[in-house]
Amino acid sequence: MVTVEEGKAKIILDGVFYNPRMRFCRDLDVLIFSSIDSKEILDSLAASGIRGIRAALEAKKMPKFNDIDKKAVEVIKKNLEINGIDAEVYNCDANKLFREKKFEHVDVDPFGSPAIFIESACFSAKKYLSITATDTAALCGSSTSSGLRKYSAFAVKTDTHHETGLRILLGFIARQATKIDKAIIPIASWTFEHCYRVHLALKRSSSAVSRIYEKIGYIFYCKSCNAKVVKGFGEVLENCRCGGKFTQIGPLWIGEIKDKDVVSKAVKIATGKARKFLTIILDEVDVATSYDVQRVAQKLKISTPPIQSVVEKLRGLGFKASRSHYCGNCVKTDASLDDLSEIVTSLSHQV
Ligand SMILES: C[S@@+](CC[C@H](N)C(=O)[O-])C[C@H]1O[C@@H](n2cnc3c(N)ncnc32)[C@H](O)[C@@H]1O
Numbered sequence: 477m478v479t480v481e482e483g484k485a486k487i488i489l490d491g492v493f494y495n496p497r498m499r500f501c502r503d504l505d506v507l508i509f510s511s512i513d514s515k516e517i518l519d520s521l522a523a524s525g526i527r528g529i530r531a532a533l534e535a536k537k538m539p540k541f542n543d544i545d546k547k548a549v550e551v552i553k554k555n556l557e558i559n560g561i562d563a564e565v566y567n568c569d570a571n572k573l574f575r576e577k578k579f580e581h582v583d584v585d586p587f588g589s590p591a592i593f594i595e596s597a598c599f600s601a602k603k604y605l606s607i608t609a610t611d612t613a614a615l616c617g618s619s620t621s622s623g624l625r626k627y628s629a630f631a632v633k634t635d636t637h638h639e640t641g642l643r644i645l646l647g648f649i650a651r652q653a654t655k656i657d658k659a660i661i662p663i664a665s666w667t668f669e670h671c672y673r674v675h676l677a678l679k680r681s682s683s684a685v686s687r688i689y690e691k692i693g694y695i696f697y698c699k700s701c702n703a704k705v706v707k708g709f710g711e712v713l714e715n716c717r718c719g720g721k722f723t724q725i726g727p728l729w730i731g732e733i734k735d736k737d738v739v740s741k742a743v744k745i746a747t748g749k750a751r752k753f754l755t756i757i758l759d760e761v762d763v764a765t766s767y768d769v770q771r772v773a774q775k776l777k778i779s780t781p782p783i784q785s786v787v788e789k790l791r792g793l794g795f796k797a798s799r800s801h802y803c804g805n806c807v808k809t810d811a812s813l814d815d816l817s818e819i820v821t822s823l824s825h826q827v
Pocket residue numbers: 493494495498520521522523524525526527542543544545548568569570571585586587
């Protein structure tokens with residue numbers, strides 16, 4: 477029988493789902509799990525149980541497991557034995573389990589979209605929630621109708637659609653959570669290859685819930701010149717300065733997408749590629765707009781200056797600016813496209 481080693485875990489698969497490409501994502505998860513104050517985690521769509529097993533072995537959590545598939549449950553039980561872990565394993569529809577039992581931390585890692593699980597997962601999770609979405613077409617705007625159906629949000633494929641995709645997912649979770657009087661507090665959010673992953677804390681507080689809509693809004697996007705402007709609910713924007721029309725992307729989360737303390741704890745214990753990735757996330761500025769500098773330069777018909785120089789110049793002029801974890805040529809900044817274009821021009825030479 478094939479065995480797989482990942483982190484400190486050794487597992488068998490016996491025909492059950494396991495995606496080796498998600499290994500790096502699980503490496504990051506374990507670092508985040510280790511950096512939050514919790515004891516228990518439910519791996520609610522567990523398949524082989526790899527994530528919960530790693531949470532136990534590497535982050536010292538008390539895992540619980542669930543999968544609707546009987547075969548997966550058998551494999552999880554064998555894997556628990558192999559790894560010397562004693563844990564409860566449920567064989568239930570996750571949504572039913574979420575309505576019946578509460579867990580300190582709920583992890584939701586489905587095939588494709590997590591949309592159908594989110595409201596009940598928010599109901600079940602007492603403190604923390606971790607969610608994966610691999611339906612990138614719906615979130616990034618390559619399938620507008622899927623985005624509308626699954627997330628009730630309008631996504632557009634821009635030069636930085638990973639940023640908006642992540643924020644559409646967070647905005648959707650936030651809106652689902654408010655229905656049951658919970659406010660979300662994002663802890664760590666990233667996109668990597670074909671996956672979006674968010675870790676959140678949940679707070680039962682009517683004042684936090686009533687303020688949550690200050691953190692949800694839209695990005696007004698001009699298809700003609702690529703300008704992006706963040707606006708809250710109920711705010712409107714007339715035509716773009718270039719004369720083009722704005723399209724509203726969202727609703728989406730416009731607040732902070734990480735907790736600096738948690739991510740800096742994770743950075744301290746991380747090594748290698750995970751440390752590099754989490755350091756970029758830690759250094760990201762708290763703004764919802766970003767631009768691909770190469771595209772900006774192409775439009776201006778000039779060469780692309782080094783991205784780090786653009787970031788430094790923006791900061792020198794008083795703007796918020798940083799690199800981004802999802803694109804080497806992108807800057808996250810609160811500067812307008814006009815200001816950014818001026819800076820890119822000043823650092824470039826004509827081609
Ligand atoms: C993408 S796999 C999970 C992968 C796993 N978390 C990992 O890290 O390798 C999704 C799993 O969810 C299970 N599943 C699908 N729908 C479910 C439902 N409604 N309730 C519980 N489990 C479900 C499937 O049987 C499958 O094992």
